[in-house]
Amino acid sequence: MKYKLISCEVFMRMACLAVSKSLHIIDLDFTKLGAHEDPASLNEQLQMKIDAADESGEYDAILLGYGLCGNSTAGLKARTLPLIIPRAHDCCTIFLGSKQKFQEHFSEKLSSQWSSVGYMERCDDYLRDTDTGKMMGLDKDYEELVEQYGEENAKYVWETLHPVIHSDELIFIDVPELSHLGTVETMRTFAEEESKKLKVIEGDMRIITGLIYGNWQEDDYLLVEPGKEVKALYDQDKVICSV
Numbered sequence: 001m002k003y004k005l006i007s008c009e010v011f012m013r014m015a016c017l018a019v020s021k022s023l024h025i026i027d028l029d030f031t032k033l034g035a036h037e038d039p040a041s042l043n044e045q046l047q048m049k050i051d052a053a054d055e056s057g058e059y060d061a062i063l064l065g066y067g068l069c070g071n072s073t074a075g076l077k078a079r080t081l082p083l084i085i086p087r088a089h090d091c092c093t094i095f096l097g098s099k100q101k102f103q104e105h106f107s108e109k110l111s112s113q114w115s116s117v118g119y120m121e122r123c124d125d126y127l128r129d130t131d132t133g134k135m136m137g138l139d140k141d142y143e144e145l146v147e148q149y150g151e152e153n154a155k156y157v158w159e160t161l162h163p164v165i166h167s168d169e170l171i172f173i174d175v176p177e178l179s180h181l182g183t184v185e186t187m188r189t190f191a192e193e194e195s196k197k198l199k200v201i202e203g204d205m206r207i208i209t210g211l212i213y214g215n216w217q218e219d220d221y222l223l224v225e226p227g228k229e230v231k232a233l234y235d236q237d238k239v240i241c242s243v
Helices: 009-021 039-056 091-096 099-106 117-122 142-149 151-161 176-181 183-193 206-213
Strands: 002-008 025-031 061-065 083-086 113-116 169-174 197-202 221-224 230-232 240-242
Touching: 002 009, 002 039, 002 206, 009 025, 009 091, 009 117, 009 176, 009 206, 025 039, 039 061, 061 206, 083 206, 091 099, 091 113, 091 169, 091 206, 113 117, 117 183, 169 176, 169 183, 176 183, 183 197, 221 240
Parallel strands: 002 025, 002 061, 061 083, 113 169, 169 197
Antiparallel strands: 083 221, 230 240
């Protein structure tokens, strides 16, 4: 089988490692880290890449190395080829390898700052915030919240979605296959410089490898049939569906 993988570059090392071991032929196309900060623009960019891959007539399926990512993938349409996308709100779940591990480590602290090899290598700021508001479909500015909920309620919602982070620890998701790069020790140095503790959580490549190997189990991936599109659910189970 021949697949087109369109992915955020934050997964570049993981994806390339998985591709090197895959039985399938995979063509790679990476977008810039941070593109999800403008969801509408990223959505348009991804749809153009999907359409180009579809029109080429070269592939059996199109793989997306993204989660919902602040609604960046909501509304993406499959043309004549199926789209396969992980059931994840953002890249944190993908680095951890499952929705269950995300719940275990982040359900009580959705605004935690964390890092990984992808962010250490390709981000100006080595820390990543979880998309608290975007995960729940509430990526609005303050004025929009006031208009929708009123001044008092808007203030509460805004402070909930944009908490001031006072933490004495830094979190690093360490994917075992990439530990040899020494990023844990680099992160440890940053923690010491900021007088913080370092919490290392073991990551897992299973979502990336499953995507690239073609092991698309329904619990972990959404297969968007030709003619359908991605719809956000904002829950912690399915995350997305197709309509």
